[in-house]
Amino acid sequence: MMLNNSDWYDLARETNWTPTYVEEADLFPREISDPYDIPVTEWEKFDEPYKVTYRDYVRTQREKDVGAYSIKSALDRVSFYKSADPGWKALLQLHFGAIPFVEYGSVSAFARMTRFGRGPGMRNMASFGTLDEIRHTQIQMFFGYEFLSVDRAFDWAHKAPNTDNWVVISERHTFDDVEHTRDAVSAAIMTNFSFEQGFTNLQFIALSADAKRNGDHSFSAMLQTVQSDEARHAQIGEPLLEIMIENGKLAEAQRLVDISFWRVWKQFSALSGVGMDYYTPLAKREHSLKEFVEEFVCQQFSRNLKALGLDKPWYWDEHFLPDIETYHHAQHLGMYLYRKTGWWNPVAGVGPAEREWLEKKYPGWNETFGEVWDVITESILSGQLDKTEPSVLPMICNMSGLELSGVPGKKWNVKSHFVDLDGRRYHFGSAVDKWIFELEPSRYRSHKSLVDRFVSGVIPQGDDAVYEYMGMAPEERGRCAEDFAWAEAFRNRKVA
Numbered sequence: 001m002m003l004n005n006s007d008w009y010d011l012a013r014e015t016n017w018t019p020t021y022v023e024e025a026d027l028f029p030r031e032i033s034d035p036y037d038i039p040v041t042e043w044e045k046f047d048e049p050y051k052v053t054y055r056d057y058v059r060t061q062r063e064k065d066v067g068a069y070s071i072k073s074a075l076d077r078v079s080f081y082k083s084a085d086p087g088w089k090a091l092l093q094l095h096f097g098a099i100p101f102v103e104y105g106s107v108s109a110f111a112r113m114t115r116f117g118r119g120p121g122m123r124n125m126a127s128f129g130t131l132d133e134i135r136h137t138q139i140q141m142f143f144g145y146e147f148l149s150v151d152r153a154f155d156w157a158h159k160a161p162n163t164d165n166w167v168v169i170s171e172r173h174t175f176d177d178v179e180h181t182r183d184a185v186s187a188a189i190m191t192n193f194s195f196e197q198g199f200t201n202l203q204f205i206a207l208s209a210d211a212k213r214n215g216d217h218s219f220s221a222m223l224q225t226v227q228s229d230e231a232r233h234a235q236i237g238e239p240l241l242e243i244m245i246e247n248g249k250l251a252e253a254q255r256l257v258d259i260s261f262w263r264v265w266k267q268f269s270a271l272s273g274v275g276m277d278y279y280t281p282l283a284k285r286e287h288s289l290k291e292f293v294e295e296f297v298c299q300q301f302s303r304n305l306k307a308l309g310l311d312k313p314w315y316w317d318e319h320f321l322p323d324i325e326t327y328h329h330a331q332h333l334g335m336y337l338y339r340k341t342g343w344w345n346p347v348a349g350v351g352p353a354e355r356e357w358l359e360k361k362y363p364g365w366n367e368t369f370g371e372v373w374d375v376i377t378e379s380i381l382s383g384q385l386d387k388t389e390p391s392v393l394p395m396i397c398n399m400s401g402l403e404l405s406g407v408p409g410k411k412w413n414v415k416s417h418f419v420d421l422d423g424r425r426y427h428f429g430s431a432v433d434k435w436i437f438e439l440e441p442s443r444y445r446s447h448k449s450l451v452d453r454f455v456s457g458v459i460p461q462g463d464d465a466v467y468e469y470m471g472m473a474p475e476e477r478g479r480c481a482e483d484f485a486w487a488e489a490f491r492n493r494k495v496a
């Protein structure tokens, strides 16, 4: 007779045996297992919110892969890509260079939870998470590589993590902090709760909807299979938070959330925000970044925080909400102007109809970001293309690794945030980035941004040196995907 899963499940994952060859403390070192000193009997209360057996897991994952790979093989992806809108191409180039290596990094984060988590239930869920992240890496590498014959940018799916490109440095700094350099509990809260539960819906559900509307069915299917895994393994975070709070560690839990939420927000805003509001062709946009964030983050994630007894991060009203309306617009400007430093070919995404949409979704866009685009548009129309490329390096935030930015035009609001420490000045893009640094300077102080490396001589002088340092051959450097043709729509009319 077959037993029901529920008859044996709890017993089978009771794996907190008593070690006899080594000390418990050697098997689970405090600094990597649990620096909060919560009794193991408490961690043993971790009850998986999502119970799955290995056999069922493998069967479901196999079905997901079969589904996504068969849609892919049924469709001629290469000819789809060739005829795709330049904006959608830019989004795919950016996605495949920026995401697979973060997925690969997550394999190691989950493996650490699997090995050093104190609760058997946590370790069990994290084992599946490790396998999930291997699959996410493989499927995205494979789907990206398909386009290699038509565009060199897709080489970055594999190459990116081995370079010191500034976008890659920025991502690495963030995810090393959140996923890879903390104990198993802190890393799990930051990764599973803040990053995955907070933000991956944006990347995978929202982008998948946009992909579908753009006729990119295999990309859409691939993203959906990834998100269905996220929805399961992201649930590791909540029981951990509950255990911490029940054991008097509310302040510590809140701090972990506050740090990681901001760090991950900056990445999503700059990368996904630009993809959604500028690269996705206007006719196929489902929602603006702001609308997606309002639904998935402001509503869903804040409900999750409240249900656990946590507060919204302290900077929510003052810094996060205004950032939703502004940060990615500024980052898009920077990425378009410094396009040679990216591996993808950006579109400007600011033709007359797009500007109308931006003004509608972000009232005030025209008199702020729009004014900078007016100048760029005029430079292009008067043939002064050199003016569309800055000749100096931007200031980079010593926390996010992204350009220091503000709101241009009538709402100019740039403030200087810096810390002086042992003869070095660290600049930050916001009060929150500075706050994170000051919480633990020893964690961050030795990091050098790309610009610090330039100034301190790590990168030699010379026109090409910075590109060579970033691993970017001349053919790999981004250029305007439309060769500035977008500006022609403004030739016989006054720029709005």
Ligand SMILES: [Fe+2]
Residues within 6 Å of the ligand: 103, 106, 132, 133, 136, 226, 230
């Ligand atoms: Fe993943």
Ligand SMILES: [Fe+2]
Residues within 6 Å of the ligand: 106, 133, 196, 229, 230, 233
């Ligand atoms: Fe994940």
